[in-house]
Amino acid sequence: MAAKEELKLLGVDVSPFAIRAHMAVVIKGVSCEYVVEDLSNKSELLLSSNPVYKKVPVLIHNGKPICESLVIVQYVDEIFSGDGVPSILPTDPYERAIARFWAAYVDDKFFPVLRGIVLALTEQERVEKATETLAAIEPLEEAFAMCSKGKAFFSGDSIGYVDLALGSLLVWIEAIRRMYNIEIISASKTPRLSAWAERFGESAAAKEVLPEVDKAVQFGKMLEAAASAAAASK
Amino acid sequence: MAGSNGDLKLLGHKGSPFVARVKLALGLKGISYDYVEEDIFGQKSDLLLRSNPVHKAVPVLIHNGKPICESQVIVQYIDEVFVGTGPSLLPADPYDRALARFWVAYIDDKLGASFDRALRAKTDEERNEAIKQTFAAAEALEGGLKECSKGKNFFGGDNAGYVDIIVGSVVPWVKVISVLAGAELFDPAKMPGMVAWVDRFCELDVAKAVLQDPKILLEQAKMLMAKNSAVASNN
Numbered sequence: 001m002a003a004k005e006e007l008k009l010l011g012v013d014v015s016p017f018a019i020r021a022h023m024a025v026v027i028k029g030v031s032c033e034y035v036v037e038d039l040s041n042k043s044e045l046l047l048s049s050n051p052v053y054k055k056v057p058v059l060i061h062n063g064k065p066i067c068e069s070l071v072i073v074q075y076v077d078e079i080f081s082g083d084g085v086p087s088i089l090p091t092d093p094y095e096r097a098i099a100r101f102w103a104a105y106v107d108d109k110f111f112p113v114l115r116g117i118v119l120a121l122t123e124q125e126r127v128e129k130a131t132e133t134l135a136a137i138e139p140l141e142e143a144f145a146m147c148s149k150g151k152a153f154f155s156g157d158s159i160g161y162v163d164l165a166l167g168s169l170l171v172w173i174e175a176i177r178r179m180y181n182i183e184i185i186s187a188s189k190t191p192r193l194s195a196w197a198e199r200f201g202e203s204a205a206a207k208e209v210l211p212e213v214d215k216a217v218q219f220g221k222m223l224e225a226a227a228s229a230a231a232a233s234k
Numbered sequence: 235m236a237g238s239n240g241d242l243k244l245l246g247h248k249g250s251p252f253v254a255r256v257k258l259a260l261g262l263k264g265i266s267y268d269y270v271e272e273d274i275f276g277q278k279s280d281l282l283l284r285s286n287p288v289h290k291a292v293p294v295l296i297h298n299g300k301p302i303c304e305s306q307v308i309v310q311y312i313d314e315v316f317v318g319t320g321p322s323l324l325p326a327d328p329y330d331r332a333l334a335r336f337w338v339a340y341i342d343d344k345l346g347a348s349f350d351r352a353l354r355a356k357t358d359e360e361r362n363e364a365i366k367q368t369f370a371a372a373e374a375l376e377g378g379l380k381e382c383s384k385g386k387n388f389f390g391g392d393n394a395g396y397v398d399i400i401v402g403s404v405v406p407w408v409k410v411i412s413v414l415a416g417a418e419l420f421d422p423a424k425m426p427g428m429v430a431w432v433d434r435f436c437e438l439d440v441a442k443a444v445l446q447d448p449k450i451l452l453e454q455a456k457m458l459m460a461k462n463s464a465v466a467s468n469n
Contacts, residue, residue: 075332093314100307
Protein backbone atom coordinates (compact mmCIF):
# COMPACT_ATOMS: atom_id res chain seq x y z
CA MET A 1 0.00 0.00 0.00
CA ALA A 2 1.44 3.32 -1.04
CA ALA A 3 -0.50 6.20 0.53
CA LYS A 4 -2.05 5.98 3.98
CA GLU A 5 -5.20 3.91 3.74
CA GLU A 6 -8.07 4.70 6.05
CA LEU A 7 -10.45 1.82 6.58
CA LYS A 8 -13.54 1.90 8.75
CA LEU A 9 -16.13 -0.85 8.97
CA LEU A 10 -19.60 -0.19 10.38
CA GLY A 11 -21.21 -3.37 11.66
CA VAL A 12 -22.75 -5.39 14.46
CA ASP A 13 -21.12 -8.51 15.92
CA VAL A 14 -23.97 -10.91 15.17
CA SER A 15 -24.71 -9.83 11.60
CA PRO A 16 -23.51 -12.53 9.21
CA PHE A 17 -23.08 -9.83 6.57
CA ALA A 18 -20.86 -7.73 8.83
CA ILE A 19 -18.95 -10.89 9.80
CA ARG A 20 -18.12 -11.51 6.13
CA ALA A 21 -16.75 -8.00 5.64
CA HIS A 22 -14.86 -8.06 8.94
CA MET A 23 -13.26 -11.44 8.27
CA ALA A 24 -12.24 -10.29 4.79
CA VAL A 25 -10.20 -7.37 6.15
CA VAL A 26 -8.71 -9.59 8.85
CA ILE A 27 -7.69 -12.19 6.26
CA LYS A 28 -5.99 -9.47 4.25
CA GLY A 29 -4.08 -8.35 7.30
CA VAL A 30 -5.00 -4.70 6.87
CA SER A 31 -5.79 -2.44 9.78
CA CYS A 32 -9.39 -1.35 9.97
CA GLU A 33 -11.39 0.53 12.56
CA TYR A 34 -14.47 -1.50 13.51
CA VAL A 35 -17.42 0.62 14.60
CA VAL A 36 -20.23 -1.22 16.37
CA GLU A 37 -23.58 0.25 15.39
CA ASP A 38 -26.64 0.44 17.62
CA LEU A 39 -29.32 -0.71 15.20
CA SER A 40 -32.05 0.94 17.28
CA ASN A 41 -30.19 4.24 17.04
CA LYS A 42 -28.24 4.25 13.78
CA SER A 43 -25.37 6.71 13.47
CA GLU A 44 -25.40 9.67 11.08
CA LEU A 45 -22.37 8.12 9.44
CA LEU A 46 -24.25 4.88 8.71
CA LEU A 47 -27.35 6.67 7.43
CA SER A 48 -25.35 8.96 5.17
CA SER A 49 -23.01 6.21 3.95
CA ASN A 50 -25.79 3.77 3.08
CA PRO A 51 -28.84 5.92 2.31
CA VAL A 52 -30.38 3.23 0.09
CA TYR A 53 -30.56 0.44 2.69
CA LYS A 54 -29.48 2.12 5.97
CA LYS A 55 -27.94 -1.23 6.93
CA VAL A 56 -24.66 -2.72 8.08
CA PRO A 57 -22.09 -3.57 6.97
CA VAL A 58 -20.63 -0.49 5.34
CA LEU A 59 -16.93 -0.28 4.57
CA ILE A 60 -15.58 3.24 4.35
CA HIS A 61 -12.28 3.41 2.47
CA ASN A 62 -10.58 6.79 2.47
CA GLY A 63 -13.98 8.35 3.07
CA LYS A 64 -15.81 6.47 0.29
CA PRO A 65 -18.53 3.99 1.30
CA ILE A 66 -18.99 0.49 -0.09
CA CYS A 67 -22.20 -1.37 0.78
CA GLU A 68 -23.54 -4.94 0.52
CA SER A 69 -21.42 -7.65 2.12
CA LEU A 70 -20.38 -9.59 -0.98
CA VAL A 71 -19.63 -6.35 -2.84
CA ILE A 72 -17.40 -5.33 0.10
CA VAL A 73 -15.62 -8.70 0.11
CA GLN A 74 -14.87 -8.49 -3.61
CA TYR A 75 -13.72 -4.88 -3.25
CA VAL A 76 -11.37 -5.75 -0.38
CA ASP A 77 -10.05 -8.68 -2.41
CA GLU A 78 -9.32 -6.46 -5.40
CA ILE A 79 -7.82 -3.50 -3.51
CA PHE A 80 -5.54 -5.55 -1.25
CA SER A 81 -3.77 -8.04 -3.44
CA GLY A 82 -0.27 -8.98 -4.47
CA ASP A 83 2.68 -11.03 -3.30
CA GLY A 84 2.06 -12.79 -0.04
CA VAL A 85 -1.47 -11.40 0.35
CA PRO A 86 -4.06 -14.21 0.57
CA SER A 87 -6.70 -14.18 -2.20
CA ILE A 88 -10.38 -14.52 -1.38
CA LEU A 89 -11.66 -15.19 -4.91
CA PRO A 90 -9.76 -17.53 -7.25
CA THR A 91 -7.94 -16.08 -10.26
CA ASP A 92 -9.37 -18.44 -12.87
CA PRO A 93 -12.57 -16.98 -14.42
CA TYR A 94 -14.44 -20.30 -14.37
CA GLU A 95 -13.57 -20.96 -10.73
CA ARG A 96 -14.65 -17.40 -9.92
CA ALA A 97 -17.98 -18.08 -11.59
CA ILE A 98 -18.44 -21.23 -9.49
CA ALA A 99 -17.58 -19.32 -6.31
CA ARG A 100 -20.01 -16.51 -7.18
CA PHE A 101 -22.70 -19.06 -8.01
CA TRP A 102 -22.51 -20.72 -4.61
CA ALA A 103 -22.30 -17.44 -2.69
CA ALA A 104 -25.45 -16.31 -4.53
CA TYR A 105 -27.07 -19.64 -3.64
CA VAL A 106 -26.32 -19.07 0.06
CA ASP A 107 -27.92 -15.62 -0.05
CA ASP A 108 -30.84 -16.35 -2.38
CA LYS A 109 -31.85 -19.88 -1.37
CA PHE A 110 -30.33 -20.81 1.98
CA PHE A 111 -30.34 -17.66 4.09
CA PRO A 112 -34.05 -16.74 3.63
CA VAL A 113 -35.28 -20.10 4.90
CA LEU A 114 -32.69 -20.22 7.71
CA ARG A 115 -33.86 -16.80 8.87
CA GLY A 116 -37.46 -18.02 8.50
CA ILE A 117 -36.85 -20.48 11.36
CA VAL A 118 -36.25 -17.58 13.76
CA LEU A 119 -38.99 -15.35 12.38
CA ALA A 120 -41.65 -18.09 12.28
CA LEU A 121 -44.84 -17.09 14.08
CA THR A 122 -46.13 -20.60 14.72
CA GLU A 123 -44.56 -23.96 15.53
CA GLN A 124 -45.92 -25.30 12.25
CA GLU A 125 -44.25 -22.51 10.30
CA ARG A 126 -41.00 -23.14 12.16
CA VAL A 127 -41.07 -26.82 11.27
CA GLU A 128 -41.78 -25.92 7.63
CA LYS A 129 -38.84 -23.52 7.48
CA ALA A 130 -36.58 -26.07 9.20
CA THR A 131 -37.52 -28.66 6.60
CA GLU A 132 -36.83 -26.19 3.81
CA THR A 133 -33.48 -25.25 5.36
CA LEU A 134 -32.44 -28.90 5.68
CA ALA A 135 -33.28 -29.35 2.00
CA ALA A 136 -31.39 -26.18 1.07
CA ILE A 137 -28.16 -27.26 2.81
CA GLU A 138 -27.89 -30.48 0.79
CA PRO A 139 -26.58 -28.94 -2.44
CA LEU A 140 -23.96 -27.13 -0.34
CA GLU A 141 -22.77 -30.45 1.12
CA GLU A 142 -22.30 -31.69 -2.47
CA ALA A 143 -20.76 -28.39 -3.54
CA PHE A 144 -18.14 -28.67 -0.81
CA ALA A 145 -16.83 -31.90 -2.28
CA MET A 146 -16.68 -30.38 -5.76
CA CYS A 147 -15.16 -27.05 -4.79
CA SER A 148 -12.67 -28.09 -2.10
CA LYS A 149 -11.21 -30.97 -4.13
CA GLY A 150 -10.22 -32.71 -0.92
CA LYS A 151 -8.80 -29.62 0.77
CA ALA A 152 -9.84 -27.89 3.97
CA PHE A 153 -12.10 -25.14 2.63
CA PHE A 154 -14.42 -24.46 -0.33
CA SER A 155 -11.54 -22.37 -1.72
CA GLY A 156 -8.85 -24.93 -1.04
CA ASP A 157 -6.14 -24.43 1.56
CA SER A 158 -7.44 -21.16 2.96
CA ILE A 159 -10.74 -19.43 3.61
CA GLY A 160 -12.26 -17.92 0.48
CA TYR A 161 -15.42 -16.42 -0.94
CA VAL A 162 -17.89 -19.26 -0.42
CA ASP A 163 -16.34 -20.08 2.96
CA LEU A 164 -17.09 -16.50 4.04
CA ALA A 165 -20.59 -16.54 2.55
CA LEU A 166 -21.63 -19.69 4.40
CA GLY A 167 -19.23 -19.54 7.34
CA SER A 168 -20.67 -16.20 8.43
CA LEU A 169 -23.94 -18.03 9.09
CA LEU A 170 -22.43 -20.69 11.36
CA VAL A 171 -23.01 -18.64 14.49
CA TRP A 172 -26.71 -18.48 13.61
CA ILE A 173 -26.84 -22.15 12.69
CA GLU A 174 -25.48 -22.95 16.16
CA ALA A 175 -27.83 -20.41 17.79
CA ILE A 176 -30.78 -22.12 16.07
CA ARG A 177 -29.60 -25.48 17.41
CA ARG A 178 -29.58 -24.08 20.96
CA MET A 179 -32.88 -22.21 20.62
CA TYR A 180 -34.97 -24.87 18.87
CA ASN A 181 -32.94 -28.07 18.95
CA ILE A 182 -32.87 -27.97 15.13
CA GLU A 183 -29.61 -29.25 13.60
CA ILE A 184 -28.93 -27.79 10.19
CA ILE A 185 -25.35 -29.08 10.01
CA SER A 186 -24.60 -32.42 11.64
CA ALA A 187 -21.91 -35.07 11.46
CA SER A 188 -24.52 -37.65 10.45
CA LYS A 189 -26.41 -35.76 7.73
CA THR A 190 -23.79 -33.30 6.44
CA PRO A 191 -20.42 -34.78 7.43
CA ARG A 192 -18.33 -32.68 5.06
CA LEU A 193 -19.89 -29.39 6.16
CA SER A 194 -19.71 -30.48 9.77
CA ALA A 195 -15.95 -31.00 9.54
CA TRP A 196 -15.55 -27.80 7.50
CA ALA A 197 -17.52 -25.82 10.11
CA GLU A 198 -15.10 -26.91 12.82
CA ARG A 199 -12.10 -25.93 10.72
CA PHE A 200 -13.72 -22.58 9.90
CA GLY A 201 -14.34 -21.86 13.56
CA GLU A 202 -10.74 -22.78 14.43
CA SER A 203 -9.26 -20.33 11.91
CA ALA A 204 -7.46 -17.25 13.19
CA ALA A 205 -9.83 -14.89 11.37
CA ALA A 206 -12.93 -16.59 12.77
CA LYS A 207 -11.50 -16.55 16.28
CA GLU A 208 -10.89 -12.84 15.97
CA VAL A 209 -14.26 -11.93 14.48
CA LEU A 210 -17.02 -14.40 15.40
CA PRO A 211 -19.12 -13.43 18.40
CA GLU A 212 -20.17 -15.82 21.19
CA VAL A 213 -23.14 -17.91 20.09
CA ASP A 214 -25.12 -16.68 23.10
CA LYS A 215 -25.05 -13.17 21.67
CA ALA A 216 -26.79 -14.51 18.56
CA VAL A 217 -29.25 -16.43 20.75
CA GLN A 218 -30.13 -13.22 22.59
CA PHE A 219 -30.48 -11.33 19.32
CA GLY A 220 -32.62 -14.17 17.98
CA LYS A 221 -34.99 -13.87 20.94
CA MET A 222 -35.30 -10.15 20.21
CA LEU A 223 -36.10 -10.89 16.55
CA GLU A 224 -38.72 -13.44 17.60
CA ALA A 225 -40.35 -10.92 19.89
CA ALA A 226 -40.30 -8.22 17.22
CA ALA A 227 -41.85 -10.60 14.66
CA SER A 228 -44.68 -11.57 17.05
CA ALA A 229 -45.33 -7.95 17.94
CA ALA A 230 -45.45 -6.95 14.28
CA ALA A 231 -47.90 -9.76 13.51
CA ALA A 232 -50.08 -8.96 16.53
CA SER A 233 -50.39 -5.31 15.55
CA LYS A 234 -51.69 -6.11 12.01
CA MET B 235 -15.04 -15.39 -34.51
CA ALA B 236 -16.66 -18.43 -32.88
CA GLY B 237 -13.50 -20.51 -33.26
CA SER B 238 -11.21 -18.27 -31.25
CA ASN B 239 -13.78 -17.82 -28.49
CA GLY B 240 -14.19 -21.55 -28.00
CA ASP B 241 -17.47 -23.39 -28.09
CA LEU B 242 -20.24 -21.15 -26.71
CA LYS B 243 -23.83 -22.19 -26.22
CA LEU B 244 -26.58 -20.23 -24.49
CA LEU B 245 -29.66 -22.03 -23.17
CA GLY B 246 -32.47 -19.53 -22.87
CA HIS B 247 -36.11 -18.59 -23.16
CA LYS B 248 -37.48 -15.74 -25.22
CA GLY B 249 -39.44 -14.09 -22.41
CA SER B 250 -36.68 -14.07 -19.81
CA PRO B 251 -34.94 -10.79 -18.92
CA PHE B 252 -32.14 -12.86 -17.33
CA VAL B 253 -31.45 -14.51 -20.67
CA ALA B 254 -31.64 -11.08 -22.36
CA ARG B 255 -28.78 -9.96 -20.13
CA VAL B 256 -26.46 -12.63 -21.43
CA LYS B 257 -27.44 -11.86 -25.04
CA LEU B 258 -26.79 -8.15 -24.41
CA ALA B 259 -23.38 -8.91 -22.88
CA LEU B 260 -22.29 -11.17 -25.71
CA GLY B 261 -23.71 -8.73 -28.26
CA LEU B 262 -21.91 -5.71 -26.77
CA LYS B 263 -18.62 -7.61 -26.86
CA GLY B 264 -19.29 -8.89 -30.40
CA ILE B 265 -19.03 -12.56 -29.42
CA SER B 266 -20.93 -15.16 -31.44
CA TYR B 267 -22.63 -18.15 -29.86
CA ASP B 268 -25.19 -20.88 -30.44
CA TYR B 269 -28.60 -20.21 -28.95
CA VAL B 270 -30.94 -22.94 -27.76
CA GLU B 271 -34.54 -21.99 -26.94
CA GLU B 272 -35.70 -24.06 -23.98
CA ASP B 273 -39.31 -25.10 -23.44
CA ILE B 274 -39.06 -23.75 -19.93
CA PHE B 275 -42.72 -24.19 -18.97
CA GLY B 276 -42.99 -27.56 -20.65
CA GLN B 277 -40.22 -30.08 -21.20
CA LYS B 278 -36.76 -28.89 -20.12
CA SER B 279 -33.93 -30.44 -22.12
CA ASP B 280 -31.55 -33.02 -20.67
CA LEU B 281 -28.73 -30.60 -21.37
CA LEU B 282 -30.38 -27.91 -19.24
CA LEU B 283 -31.13 -30.30 -16.38
CA ARG B 284 -27.56 -31.64 -16.42
CA SER B 285 -26.01 -28.18 -16.75
CA ASN B 286 -28.06 -26.49 -14.03
CA PRO B 287 -29.17 -29.25 -11.65
CA VAL B 288 -29.48 -26.83 -8.72
CA HIS B 289 -31.94 -24.35 -10.24
CA LYS B 290 -33.03 -26.08 -13.49
CA ALA B 291 -33.42 -22.58 -14.93
CA VAL B 292 -32.19 -20.43 -17.78
CA PRO B 293 -29.94 -18.76 -18.67
CA VAL B 294 -27.09 -21.26 -18.74
CA LEU B 295 -23.95 -20.44 -20.70
CA ILE B 296 -21.94 -23.47 -21.73
CA HIS B 297 -18.36 -22.59 -22.62
CA ASN B 298 -16.22 -25.42 -23.98
CA GLY B 299 -18.61 -27.86 -22.34
CA LYS B 300 -18.53 -26.19 -18.90
CA PRO B 301 -21.76 -24.64 -17.60
CA ILE B 302 -22.05 -21.23 -15.93
CA CYS B 303 -25.38 -20.36 -14.27
CA GLU B 304 -27.05 -17.26 -12.81
CA SER B 305 -27.22 -14.20 -15.06
CA GLN B 306 -25.06 -11.88 -12.91
CA VAL B 307 -22.41 -14.61 -12.65
CA ILE B 308 -22.54 -15.27 -16.40
CA VAL B 309 -22.15 -11.61 -17.40
CA GLN B 310 -19.13 -11.18 -15.11
CA TYR B 311 -17.67 -14.43 -16.46
CA ILE B 312 -18.05 -13.20 -20.04
CA ASP B 313 -16.29 -9.96 -19.13
CA GLU B 314 -13.42 -11.76 -17.38
CA VAL B 315 -12.83 -14.63 -19.77
CA PHE B 316 -13.18 -12.56 -22.96
CA VAL B 317 -11.08 -9.68 -21.70
CA GLY B 318 -9.70 -7.90 -24.75
CA THR B 319 -12.60 -8.87 -27.01
CA GLY B 320 -14.79 -5.82 -27.48
CA PRO B 321 -15.37 -3.27 -24.71
CA SER B 322 -15.05 -4.09 -21.01
CA LEU B 323 -18.39 -4.44 -19.27
CA LEU B 324 -17.26 -3.73 -15.72
CA PRO B 325 -15.41 -0.52 -14.89
CA ALA B 326 -11.64 -0.62 -14.54
CA ASP B 327 -11.56 1.13 -11.16
CA PRO B 328 -12.29 -1.13 -8.15
CA TYR B 329 -14.49 1.47 -6.45
CA ASP B 330 -16.54 1.98 -9.60
CA ARG B 331 -16.80 -1.81 -9.87
CA ALA B 332 -18.15 -1.93 -6.32
CA LEU B 333 -20.75 0.73 -7.23
CA ALA B 334 -21.75 -1.25 -10.33
CA ARG B 335 -22.14 -4.48 -8.34
CA PHE B 336 -24.12 -2.62 -5.67
CA TRP B 337 -26.65 -1.29 -8.18
CA VAL B 338 -26.94 -4.60 -9.98
CA ALA B 339 -27.72 -6.28 -6.66
CA TYR B 340 -30.25 -3.52 -5.91
CA ILE B 341 -32.07 -4.02 -9.19
CA ASP B 342 -32.54 -7.74 -8.63
CA ASP B 343 -33.06 -7.71 -4.85
CA LYS B 344 -35.41 -4.72 -4.64
CA LEU B 345 -36.93 -3.90 -8.01
CA GLY B 346 -37.04 -7.39 -9.48
CA ALA B 347 -38.19 -9.08 -6.29
CA SER B 348 -41.18 -6.79 -5.76
CA PHE B 349 -42.21 -6.99 -9.40
CA ASP B 350 -42.01 -10.77 -9.20
CA ARG B 351 -44.29 -10.64 -6.15
CA ALA B 352 -46.76 -8.51 -8.14
CA LEU B 353 -46.92 -11.10 -10.92
CA ARG B 354 -47.34 -13.99 -8.50
CA ALA B 355 -49.78 -12.24 -6.13
CA LYS B 356 -52.81 -14.28 -5.18
CA THR B 357 -55.02 -11.31 -4.33
CA ASP B 358 -55.54 -7.81 -5.67
CA GLU B 359 -54.44 -6.45 -2.29
CA GLU B 360 -51.16 -8.35 -2.46
CA ARG B 361 -50.60 -7.25 -6.05
CA ASN B 362 -51.25 -3.57 -5.35
CA GLU B 363 -48.88 -3.66 -2.37
CA ALA B 364 -46.17 -5.29 -4.49
CA ILE B 365 -46.66 -2.74 -7.29
CA LYS B 366 -46.41 0.07 -4.74
CA GLN B 367 -43.11 -1.41 -3.51
CA THR B 368 -41.88 -1.71 -7.09
CA PHE B 369 -42.56 1.97 -7.69
CA ALA B 370 -40.84 2.93 -4.44
CA ALA B 371 -37.82 0.80 -5.36
CA ALA B 372 -37.53 2.33 -8.84
CA GLU B 373 -36.94 5.85 -7.54
CA ALA B 374 -33.46 5.13 -6.23
CA LEU B 375 -32.27 4.35 -9.75
CA GLU B 376 -32.23 8.05 -10.63
CA GLY B 377 -29.52 8.55 -7.98
CA GLY B 378 -27.80 5.35 -9.04
CA LEU B 379 -27.57 6.60 -12.60
CA LYS B 380 -26.00 9.89 -11.50
CA GLU B 381 -23.52 8.06 -9.26
CA CYS B 382 -22.42 5.53 -11.87
CA SER B 383 -22.57 7.63 -15.06
CA LYS B 384 -20.93 10.72 -13.57
CA GLY B 385 -22.91 12.74 -16.10
CA LYS B 386 -22.16 10.53 -19.11
CA ASN B 387 -24.66 8.69 -21.29
CA PHE B 388 -24.68 5.31 -19.62
CA PHE B 389 -24.24 3.77 -16.16
CA GLY B 390 -20.98 2.46 -17.63
CA GLY B 391 -19.90 5.94 -18.77
CA ASP B 392 -19.44 6.61 -22.47
CA ASN B 393 -20.40 3.04 -23.32
CA ALA B 394 -23.02 0.66 -21.98
CA GLY B 395 -21.66 -1.69 -19.31
CA TYR B 396 -22.69 -4.12 -16.58
CA VAL B 397 -25.37 -1.98 -14.91
CA ASP B 398 -26.78 -0.85 -18.27
CA ILE B 399 -27.12 -4.50 -19.27
CA ILE B 400 -28.94 -5.43 -16.07
CA VAL B 401 -31.32 -2.46 -16.12
CA GLY B 402 -31.65 -2.69 -19.89
CA SER B 403 -32.75 -6.31 -19.67
CA VAL B 404 -35.75 -5.30 -17.59
CA VAL B 405 -36.76 -2.29 -19.75
CA PRO B 406 -39.47 -4.26 -21.59
CA TRP B 407 -40.78 -5.36 -18.18
CA VAL B 408 -40.69 -1.75 -16.97
CA LYS B 409 -43.09 -0.98 -19.81
CA VAL B 410 -45.28 -3.91 -18.76
CA ILE B 411 -45.43 -2.73 -15.13
CA SER B 412 -46.30 0.77 -16.30
CA VAL B 413 -49.25 -0.54 -18.33
CA LEU B 414 -50.46 -2.78 -15.49
CA ALA B 415 -50.18 -0.02 -12.91
CA GLY B 416 -51.56 2.70 -15.16
CA ALA B 417 -48.58 4.91 -14.33
CA GLU B 418 -45.03 5.26 -15.64
CA LEU B 419 -42.57 3.34 -13.44
CA PHE B 420 -39.91 5.88 -14.47
CA ASP B 421 -41.94 9.03 -13.83
CA PRO B 422 -40.61 11.73 -16.20
CA ALA B 423 -41.14 14.37 -13.50
CA LYS B 424 -39.17 12.47 -10.81
CA MET B 425 -36.74 10.47 -12.98
CA PRO B 426 -35.84 12.47 -16.08
CA GLY B 427 -32.36 10.93 -16.16
CA MET B 428 -33.69 7.37 -16.29
CA VAL B 429 -36.28 8.28 -18.93
CA ALA B 430 -33.54 9.70 -21.16
CA TRP B 431 -31.33 6.68 -20.41
CA VAL B 432 -34.08 4.27 -21.53
CA ASP B 433 -34.32 6.06 -24.89
CA ARG B 434 -30.55 5.99 -25.37
CA PHE B 435 -30.24 2.36 -24.38
CA CYS B 436 -33.07 1.25 -26.67
CA GLU B 437 -31.33 3.00 -29.59
CA LEU B 438 -28.34 0.67 -29.29
CA ASP B 439 -28.20 -1.97 -32.03
CA VAL B 440 -27.78 -4.72 -29.48
CA ALA B 441 -30.87 -3.55 -27.57
CA LYS B 442 -32.92 -3.51 -30.78
CA ALA B 443 -31.75 -7.03 -31.53
CA VAL B 444 -32.34 -8.48 -28.07
CA LEU B 445 -35.08 -6.71 -26.14
CA GLN B 446 -38.48 -8.29 -26.33
CA ASP B 447 -41.67 -6.60 -27.52
CA PRO B 448 -43.42 -5.37 -24.36
CA LYS B 449 -46.81 -6.24 -25.89
CA ILE B 450 -45.89 -9.94 -25.95
CA LEU B 451 -44.55 -9.78 -22.40
CA LEU B 452 -47.75 -8.03 -21.28
CA GLU B 453 -49.80 -10.99 -22.52
CA GLN B 454 -47.42 -13.35 -20.71
CA ALA B 455 -47.77 -11.29 -17.52
CA LYS B 456 -51.57 -11.27 -17.72
CA MET B 457 -51.58 -15.05 -18.17
CA LEU B 458 -49.30 -15.53 -15.17
CA MET B 459 -51.38 -13.20 -13.02
CA ALA B 460 -54.64 -14.87 -14.02
CA LYS B 461 -53.17 -18.27 -13.25
CA ASN B 462 -52.08 -17.20 -9.77
CA SER B 463 -55.40 -15.56 -8.97
CA ALA B 464 -57.33 -18.59 -10.25
CA VAL B 465 -55.24 -20.92 -8.11
CA ALA B 466 -56.00 -18.73 -5.11
CA SER B 467 -59.71 -18.56 -5.74
CA ASN B 468 -59.96 -22.31 -6.25
CA ASN B 469 -58.47 -23.03 -2.81
